[in-house]
Amino acid sequence: MIPAIFVLTLRQLLRQRRTLLLVLLAVLPVLLALLFRLTAEEVTPARFAANGLFAGFIVNLVLPLTALVVGTAALGQEIEDGTVVYLLGKPLPRWTIVIAKVAAAWMVTAAVVVACVVVSGLVVLTGEEGYGLTLAFVVAVLAGSLTYSALFVGLSIRFGRALIIGLAYVFVWEALVSRFIPGVRFLSVRAYTLGVADGVTDVPARIFKASLSPGPAALLLTVVTVLTTAYAIRRLNAYEVSERV
């Protein structure tokens, strides 16, 4: 049944207006890349791509925002508008619903963010040193978008206002708290994503260096994905449909 729910969710996500807004958000790094190509002379393309474009803009902003909007809509929107009863009232174990929802959210998020990395990377790095950075960040955002998707799907089952809570996590916790308090970076999906990029890339540390080592970063991404998915399954198993829904 997972494929049926997966396809149904993709159709629901792709027809939402906010998904279109995300595509517009994903175009911004490409415009930035073009601007850099046309004007910048002092910064090397590899350093700009790694720190300014990929880590600074895409991993900091495009990835978490896309995952937040898509992840909270994948199941949260169905809970909000009441269509979730068509899934819950079927002879399906509820874990299949969670897995299908996380997979669909992951696919849409990854499609948007990977395209964003590849196109902007092509614009900045074609013919330049550090071409492997693009591949490294493709792998990293693929992994990071899975973790974010599981996190935000779980959040949408637990909270009616998951979008606001998610925004607080992305912009307050990850963007501010975890950046300035060193120990807290271990609780940031953004930091894990950058750690994975650091592990895959072949550029020297002077160009790009993540604050978290690749090994722990990959392990933490896996742990958070598994734990948040398990939490989402547990919440959905105990989930009650209110008569107001």
Place this chain on the structure above:
Amino acid sequence: MTATSQPAIEVAGVSRWYGNVVAVNDVTFSVQPGVTGLLGPNGAGKSTLLHMMAGFLRPSSGEVRILGESTWGRPDLYRRVGIVLEREAVYGGLTGYEFVRVNARLHGLDNPHEAAMRAIELVDLGPAKDRRTGTYSKGMKQRIKIAAALVHDPAVLLLDEPFNGADPRQRLHLMDLLRQMAREGRAVMFSSHILEEMERLGDGVLVIVAGRLAASGDFRAIRRLMTDRPHEFLVESSDNRVLAQALLGDTAVSGASLEGDRLTVRTDDFTRFTEQLPRIAQAARVSVTGLSPLDESLESVFEYLVSR
């Protein structure tokens, strides 16, 4: 469809509360195949009860069983149960056909296309099946939801206010359909706050008021109780004082009060009162210009049933 020895639906000592608010209070009944109506005013607890029957809400105490199995946390039960909730949400981006077919696929049916087509024909939506459900009227949405609930040929059908939004023709068609389901041996339970729907459809009726089961049994017997209860009328006539005196001489009238120009009459025998009023007025040479019930709201009928 179900063994007659075992009730299709059993509700045993079920209560449900939200914090300090009791939505359903110690309700017990069992239902056999046939059409059963769940009647009660808005906010009486009908939907909460239906949600518990559907396995969507966990009872705070007691147990709900369908076909002998507890409904909470048993998704396998949905192979034999179809559910239509009141809220009209459907997947607006899908056509009617796609919506019913995806429900068939989620049930794991061998031939989702065939099952979807059969269910769509049952609710008479064939000509609109390729339109997006987002463009459907409220009544059409209700019918496509019923098609989705019937797609796997369930033995038990639970419907929350199924006729909301349907026009009179659609309403009659849906009623025929539900009767046909019942004739085929299914248990069909539907909730409504409209007496006429119960009268036309419900073989048996369960009356829920303020979370309690106020009455249950044959609808006609309950309807009689409702009709024979004390009624109060506001009477307007050419001479209220003379008419009040004349009415008090009849056994159908148990009381009359005259406050200024306002004449209120109380009767314990509704049928006799409505027959006798014109005769008494004529004999007293008084013209009756108005007669309006003071307590005909469904809530007052239900309050009477509860107080008995």
